[in-house]
Amino acid sequence: MNVSARAGLNGQAPRCNHIDVVPAAKSGIAECRRCLQLRVIWPRLVVCLTCGWVACSDGSAGGHAWEHYQETDHPVVAALEPVTAWRWCYVHGRAV
Template identity: 40%
Template sequence: MHGCPHSAALPDPEPEALAETCPECVVLGQHPVQLRKCLVCGHIACCDSSPSRHATAHFHATGHPVMRSFEPGESWRWCYEDRSLV
């Protein structure tokens, strides 16, 4: 876990409303580059390469520290608190 205490006990919930894209991007008429899933609540949001960086915004709004890639074939996780892959 590379020293991150935030990811060990996370539940990895189902995505909110079986999301297939970033709901905030849909409202804004934007297209996400890649998707991330919050491992605390299941919220789906766009990555930092997307125009509005909704995954990072979700962390700042909720304090939920760990997201994982929601892209097919990817399973890595990012801890915003520790600024590291876990």
């Protein structure tokens, strides 16, 4: 039995197979276009791993990354900062 194939974050959850199907998209400009239009400051940016769209995180006032997921069904975003490997799957509602 291959436990590592089923394992996820710290072995606590099933592996998210959405990570395996997202292309290697290049990120766009490091800004949330919708926040700029609304003149709102974002605390954190994330990048859609499917298309490279950059938007403010769900913890921001705008929550534009969530809106992008609702519009496109692109499942996984990652922190835009290069020093972190944080990724979030909207389908599973958890870090992956």
